[in-house]
Amino acid sequence: MATVALQTEAQVIELVELCKDNYRVRLACEELAKQILPGQFFMLRKPGSSDPLLGRPFALYDTVHNESGEIIGIDVGFHVVGKMTSLMEQLTPDDHLEIWGPLGNGFPQIQTKHLILVAGGIGYTPFVATSRQALLHKQYGDTEASQSSIQAEKASLIYGVRSHEFQADMSDLSDITELDIQVCTEDGSAGHHGLVTDLLLPLLTDSSPEEKVVFTCGPVRMMQAVAELCQKHNVKCWVSLETPMACGFGACFSCVVPTKQSDDQWDYRRSCLEGPVFPGEEILWGQM
Ligand SMILES: Cc1cc2nc3c(=O)[nH]c(=O)nc-3n(C[C@H](O)[C@H](O)[C@H](O)COP(=O)(O)OP(=O)(O)OC[C@H]3O[C@@H](n4cnc5c(N)ncnc54)[C@H](O)[C@@H]3O)c2cc1C
């Protein structure tokens, strides 16, 4: 999984609205796209500007190929929450973004009968590439040694949002026909009226715990609830943390998270370098 982080200015190819306050931006960055794996991320920044001062981390949504099948760039799904994402909402095809990556560890290389993906809000972005890798065996990574090898006989995506207006159009996943997508909303305006854990429980208990693996990404308390439910039912769970980050490559320690170590000790780990994907049972959720 070793990759060399690249820094470049990527041209915007297109910007598409996914749902209220959520967009997908396509960036031309061939070299980064050739290396990046599902669950890894990159930092984005406005070129030639110190406002905002720091780059912001974003997960790989998917890699993009041209009509000849050559890899040309990446897609980024984002939710408008602050300064950088408000700028990104205004991007047009002539614009550029400074980008550096691939960064972080990405999802573990697993083979399982049932891969269960649990997403809250914009936390579904890493699961587009992950689903495609697991079920369609699309390759990510440009050498045999670096290629991702997540494989599943079947996969489910549990996707929770506040209400229908924040539910992203899932057409980017429509070619993955085997992916079972279950939606829930907190206000009952679409899908199941309730929380992702309501939909997760039956999937955790329908067969032996060794036959399934859970990956989750979204708000911290949602991931905590998912990780704790998995632990209760002895199902392996990996969480992809969205910790705020300044450098993205291990130098500033702005992204540390408290983790359990062996022999009952605890210590901080850098989410950008040792993460952002961690075993759910290693996170000290009470201190997050
Ligand atoms: C590895 C990783 C992958 C990510 N992938 C994506 C992605 O694919 N799409 C996406 O939309 N976002 C993603 N994020 C989150 C994104 O980086 C932040 O939302 C970012 O701060 C947005 O920048 P901004 O300038 O618009 O908002 P800011 O101005 O930085 O922040 C806006 C508000 O959100 C708060 N905030 C920012 N980040 C967090 C956080 N992690 N937890 C709690 N509060 C926070 C701030 O305190 C502030 O109030 C990812 C984060 C990480 C670490």
Ligand code: FES
């Ligand atoms: S963001 Fe700088 S060390 Fe992690």
